[in-house]
Amino acid sequence: MRIRSADILRWGRIVAALIMWVAATAGLTSYGMTFPRLAVWIERVQFMPAAMTFGITTIVIWLIVTLLFGRVYCSVACPLGVWQDICSRLPRLRRHLPSHLRYRYSQPLTLLRNISLAFVAAAILLGINIVTSHTDPWKIYSELCTDVAKPIWGAAVNILSYPPVMIAAASLTGTTISIIIAGVISWLAVKNGRTFCNSICPVGTTLGYVAKYSIYHIDINTDKCTQCRKCEQACKASCIDLTSHVVDSSRCVECFDCLPVCENDAIHYTWSRHQLSTPLMIKVGDIKPSGTRFKLDGCTGCSSNPQVNQQNNPQNATISRPSE
Ligand code: SF4
Ligand code: SF4
Ligand code: SF4
Structure with a gap:
């Protein structure tokens, strides 16, 4: 084992x-x-x-x-x-x-x-x-x-x-x-x-x-996360927000219960912040084609991993920056 x-x-x-x-x-x-x-x-x-x-x-x-x-x-x-x-x-x-x-x-x-x-x-x-x-x-x-x-x-x-x-x-x-x-x-x-x-x-x-500003904190790797919600269901502080993939450090009590339940090695106690490997695919909210702003409200399964997106939200699987 x-x-x-x-x-x-x-x-x-x-x-x-x-x-x-x-x-x-x-x-x-x-x-x-x-x-x-x-x-x-x-x-x-x-x-x-x-x-x-x-x-x-x-x-x-x-x-x-x-x-x-x-x-x-x-x-x-x-x-x-x-x-x-x-x-x-x-x-x-x-x-x-x-x-x-x-x-x-x-x-x-x-x-x-x-x-x-x-x-x-x-x-x-x-x-x-x-x-x-x-x-x-x-x-x-x-x-x-x-x-x-x-x-x-x-x-x-x-x-x-x-x-x-x-x-x-x-x-x-x-x-x-x-x-x-x-x-x-x-x-x-x-x-x-x-x-x-x-x-x-x-x-x-x-x-x-x-x-809130602690050096070591719980961080989610959005490239690996499959949105299975096991970590959220294990969190007694109710502080894992999987819509934005952010853990509220002000409420996290560092119990580490969320770490072993993740089968994808996507959540860690670390000093670094995970950088998206394909950031353009998750930052659709920041894109302003012709002065308009896209909104992703309601997208609960978004991930930078296209396969995960395909699985969770087939309609979002091909989101990418439009040509300006
Ligand atoms: S971090 Fe791991 S346990 Fe939490 S939703 Fe993502 S894949 Fe599931
Ligand atoms: S360490 Fe504990 S309190 Fe913090 S996010 Fe994980 S399960 Fe929640
Ligand atoms: S000191 Fe921390 S663990 Fe103790 S009751 Fe207050 S918040 Fe809870």
Whole structure:
């Protein structure tokens, strides 16, 4: 069996994410002295706690990492992001997915993202903790663990082993709020993948602005793409636009799920942008014969590969620059 670089990237990301998530969850839910220290260390590398305490070093490091490699923070370092991946994966474990469980490209919710980010930034500057604590992904996940999972784990420990532990339960209101917020985020993840990450989360929006210009990014080779849509259906961030063959880097969380599903080796994680080998055939929209402008709206299967065009859109297979 041949191991492809796409598989190595994807499995490397999964292993790193699981290590981080297990360490954070164990640190936040366990009793005693050893594991809770893990949670303290992991909190130090989280973006929002650093932003709220003006921890410039952590913020600058993550911005540089994002500028180089995209939103790897969201795939590996954020336990709420990994939790959403687990929730979204569970109903999609079966081999043949029904169509309603396949991901599809969606337009970015730019206005909602910006409003959410502006709201949280103002709350940080004005010190309004109620807003920041309910939009901070680390806080949301740590409250889910400490208010809900930790008391349950403590009760299980007291039944199964000795000596007993002292269960520190949160208030009923705190527990209810934690369950509601985590429940809504988990449900959104089950339905559509990273919806919270790409609509409400202020960290995701901030990193997204930097990731837009990231050096390494997902790129589609339009000469090889057959428009099979397998990558789009695997993308939990709904950010692969196959009409224009562009991946929205501001929403891509560098999970690499789209790479191994492509049977044509047409999608890559790379620093370069693919140049069309026959650019005149795809740039029909730019051609202005006699002052008119062609439009390709509605052409969903266009490719620079004539054979692919023939197969997908027989009517477009012979598009070429008209003589002027
Ligand atoms: S967008 Fe927010 S919640 Fe999602 S993974 Fe990134 S930091 Fe975590
Ligand atoms: S990039 Fe690959 S998986 Fe995606 S549509 Fe093109 S051929 Fe299919
Ligand atoms: S384009 Fe989608 S599937 Fe591919 S790495 Fe980005 S988020 Fe993951």
